[in-house]
Amino acid sequence: MKPWIDRTILVRQAEEFVKRHGFFLRTHAKRISGLVEVAVYNSIVSYYETPGYSLNALHLGPKKSFVYRIKSSGLITGFSCFEAVEKTTGEKVLILQNVKVQSAHDNHLYYTPDVVVCGSTGAITETQKNGRRHSYVSHNGMFTFVEVKHLIPTPECLFSFSGLVLEFAPDFIAGNVPTIQSGGHLAPTLVFTGVPSEHSERIAASLRHRYGINIVCSTQTTDGRIASFKELSKYRRSQPSAPPPPCDPPSGR
Amino acid sequence: MNSTPNLDDQSVIVALTNGVGAHLGKRARSSFFELARRLPRVRAFTDLDMDAKQQIVDILALSAFYSTVVFPLESGTAFLAVAEKAGASHVRIGKDRLTAQFGAKMRLCISNFHSMLQTAQVPLALLSFATLADFVRSVITVAQERENEALDRQNDSGAPSGRVR
Numbered sequence: 001m002k003p004w005i006d007r008t009i010l011v012r013q014a015e016e017f018v019k020r021h022g023f024f025l026r027t028h029a030k031r032i033s034g035l036v037e038v039a040v041y042n043s044i045v046s047y048y049e050t051p052g053y054s055l056n057a058l059h060l061g062p063k064k065s066f067v068y069r070i071k072s073s074g075l076i077t078g079f080s081c082f083e084a085v086e087k088t089t090g091e092k093v094l095i096l097q098n099v100k101v102q103s104a105h106d107n108h109l110y111y112t113p114d115v116v117v118c119g120s121t122g123a124i125t126e127t128q129k130n131g132r133r134h135s136y137v138s139h140n141g142m143f144t145f146v147e148v149k150h151l152i153p154t155p156e157c158l159f160s161f162s163g164l165v166l167e168f169a170p171d172f173i174a175g176n177v178p179t180i181q182s183g184g185h186l187a188p189t190l191v192f193t194g195v196p197s198e199h200s201e202r203i204a205a206s207l208r209h210r211y212g213i214n215i216v217c218s219t220q221t222t223d224g225r226i227a228s229f230k231e232l233s234k235y236r237r238s239q240p241s242a243p244p245p246p247c248d249p250p251s252g253r
Numbered sequence: 254m255n256s257t258p259n260l261d262d263q264s265v266i267v268a269l270t271n272g273v274g275a276h277l278g279k280r281a282r283s284s285f286f287e288l289a290r291r292l293p294r295v296r297a298f299t300d301l302d303m304d305a306k307q308q309i310v311d312i313l314a315l316s317a318f319y320s321t322v323v324f325p326l327e328s329g330t331a332f333l334a335v336a337e338k339a340g341a342s343h344v345r346i347g348k349d350r351l352t353a354q355f356g357a358k359m360r361l362c363i364s365n366f367h368s369m370l371q372t373a374q375v376p377l378a379l380l381s382f383a384t385l386a387d388f389v390r391s392v393i394t395v396a397q398e399r400e401n402e403a404l405d406r407q408n409d410s411g412a413p414s415g416r417v418r
Binding site: 001002003004005006007009010011013014015016017018019020021022024025026028029030031032033034035036037038039041042043045046049055056057060061063064065066067068070080082152194195196197198201217218219220221222223224225227228231 | 265273276280284291307308311312316319321322325328331332339340342343344346349361362365369372373375377378380381383388393396397
């Protein structure tokens, strides 16, 4: 391999860049690193920003602001989200942030992923027995979910994600979902903002191969997206399966 | 902290992070040194000569800076653009506001980073990779492509013209 970059030019260019933008980067450092959360949501929104879909912003706030949901409390209608409408079939896809999803095994168990993609009928707001309303995404209506970890990808985190997939999208673990190269929806995705070790890379590759899920690390970021969409697993959604039989609550003994 | 003996793993990352503040600088540096530490374990890397290794270390520094500093800016501007296209005036994230004015500043920073890469002749595609082995392989491929192109140009200029006297 013959090197082609002049190091002196590269270092000089880097110093000039910092001289020009150092103040901006210094003063907005926390704000900039906080945009990583937005990056994941933006990636999922831009996945549907194709000629086949049209995007609409729903529930805009005061002065037409897009109110990004950063906490799990509150109703779906209290925060903004994007709706992607398939132009030919009219199928609507909601892309939500920090909304609870229902377990595939027990209707009373929930978990809040960072991003959830669901059908228009999947987002439900119900009144609970105590009179308070709560919003969640039903198991049958959920298309995919994305979990973000501001960590280096440790084996523990990687393996525990398959537990989440087992609970909320068990068809992937059962091997009932054939993955495809293009079209369809993204498979459940785990995003790390840290750099993987060699062992973690091997675990991630194995889990991806076994279950068809996506595991993305910070080094894969490109063009404002968490990874190139070509590299991510997708699947075509079949008709929703029948809800699982309700679980008996554990006995008090 | 030289993780790759006899190689300069400081100049580029220091030039990029010295002046961007501790918050972003520390992240970029730790991400770079973590990856640089593991470079000698990549087979394709160990087979290279010193100059080639140095080039790979330098591009790795650019990659670490890109993923920790430039990427959030890119996604921020992209999201702002999508939101504006859908009718929103700005984006509110908690107490923070992502406005068109802030978007313009981010865009300027991104475009200067891209022109820096262009001047230094570093393809943007090299900065994103799934594994370190993939990264080393892509740099070697780009280097080979450039060598071949240079050879083709040399052959074209040295070849006799097709004209018949």
